[in-house]
Amino acid sequence: MSTKSFSLAELxxxxxxxxxxxxxxxxxxxxxLSDASDSQITFVAQDKYLAQLAGISxxxxxxxxxxxxxxxxxxxxxxDPYLAYARLSALFNPRSPLSKEIHPTAIVDSxxxxxxxxxxxxxxxxxxxxxxxxxxEIHAGTVIGEATIVGDNCRLYPRVTLYDRVTIGxxxxxxxxxxxxxxxxxxxxxxxxxxxxxxxxASVRIGNNVEIGANTTIxxxxxxxxxxxxxxxxxxxxxxxxxxxxxxxxxxAACVGIAGSTTVGKNCLLGGAVGISGHxxxxxNTQFHGGTVVTRHVSEPGSYASAAPMQEVRAWRRxxxxxxxxxxxxxxxxxxxxxx
Numbered sequence: 226m227s228t229k230s231f232s233l234a235e236l237x238x239x240x241x242x243x244x245x246x247x248x249x250x251x252x253x254x255x256x257x258l259s260d261a262s263d264s265q266i267t268f269v270a271q272d273k274y275l276a277q278l279a280g281i282s283x284x285x286x287x288x289x290x291x292x293x294x295x296x297x298x299x300x301x302x303x304x305d306p307y308l309a310y311a312r313l314s315a316l317f318n319p320r321s322p323l324s325k326e327i328h329p330t331a332i333v334d335s336x337x338x339x340x341x342x343x344x345x346x347x348x349x350x351x352x353x354x355x356x357x358x359x360x361x362e363i364h365a366g367t368v369i370g371e372a373t374i375v376g377d378n379c380r381l382y383p384r385v386t387l388y389d390r391v392t393i394g395x396x397x398x399x400x401x402x403x404x405x406x407x408x409x410x411x412x413x414x415x416x417x418x419x420x421x422x423x424x425x426x427a428s429v430r431i432g433n434n435v436e437i438g439a440n441t442t443i444x445x446x447x448x449x450x451x452x453x454x455x456x457x458x459x460x461x462x463x464x465x466x467x468x469x470x471x472x473x474x475x476x477x478a479a480c481v482g483i484a485g486s487t488t489v490g491k492n493c494l495l496g497g498a499v500g501i502s503g504h505x506x507x508x509x510n511t512q513f514h515g516g517t518v519v520t521r522h523v524s525e526p527g528s529y530a531s532a533a534p535m536q537e538v539r540a541w542r543r544x545x546x547x548x549x550x551x552x553x554x555x556x557x558x559x560x561x562x563x564x565x
Contacts, residue, residue, distance in 0.1 A: 246299030394433035409467020
């Protein structure tokens with residue numbers, strides 16, 4: 226449990242919001258609306274949850290100004306309670322920073338340059354001509370390849386692998402098991418030699434303020450870099466193939482796969498398990514619902530979806546048969562229309 230404690234007035238000042246109630250009342254944690262106690266802060270982000278306030282007694286509630294009368298206790302009035310919750314979560318995070326030292330079991334090449342305040346955990350390997358910015362944390366078992374650059378105040382969790390010549394910006398978080406800079410899947414067929422490997426000669430560039438989830442893989446480019454621009458957020462188990470470009474502020478949920486040389490624009494939202502074919506261009510501000518299969522360019526921003534929703538299995542079997550008959554049915558319909 227966190228031992229941090231903040232008063233109503235302190236939290237309101239941190240958020241830049243007005244408050245009502247006892248300015249000295251202190252809380253030590255954030256809790257769900259249904260479970261919040263007198264020593265905890267909670268929030269109401271949607272109107273449908275306001276009714277729950279009648280049966281609970283949290284220490285502080287964050288809610289919209291128009292809902293101020295819905296709770297008579299200590300409250301903070303925020304334009305966006307969910308955003309306020311996100312900012313408050315950083316205050317109550319109990320995570321302890323890594324000790325600002327190089328662990329004796331770490332292997333650091335003599336040509337590597339580590340700035341002030343860099344922390345290197347046990348059994349890390351840092352290669353030749355690597356540069357790491359100040360305040361960056363490199364957790365246990367992480368490997369950083371030759372000539373890779375990592376910016377300031379980054380956090381590389383245990384067992385992250387950065388291949389050679391990768392560039393990571395400032396304030397980037399990479400979660401455990403992620404692999405950045407592995408070879409893209411490039412092979413040319415040969416009648417005599419089978420699959421002939423195409424060497425992946427480019428690299429990966431990650432911008433500032435990017436988060437990359439656990440076990441995500443981002444391949445290096447063949448002839449031009451794979452790029453993730455500033456502010457993009459990528460969930461667990463995502464695969465970005467060689468030469469993919471992800472625009473600024475785009476959010477990618479788990480299990481998405483994007484094939485080579487596709488460009489995804491700025492501020493896009495990709496739901497879980499979206500699959501995007503190669504060499505496509507996706508417009509800025511495009512949204513794909515979970516499970517969407519994208520096989521063509523998207524030039525107009527908007528929301529897109531594909532694949533049938535879940536059905537009772539007997540209905541699914543009947544509909545699957547009918548799906549195979551659509552071409553014949555369409556032909557018969559056109560024929561009937563011509564006969565009229």
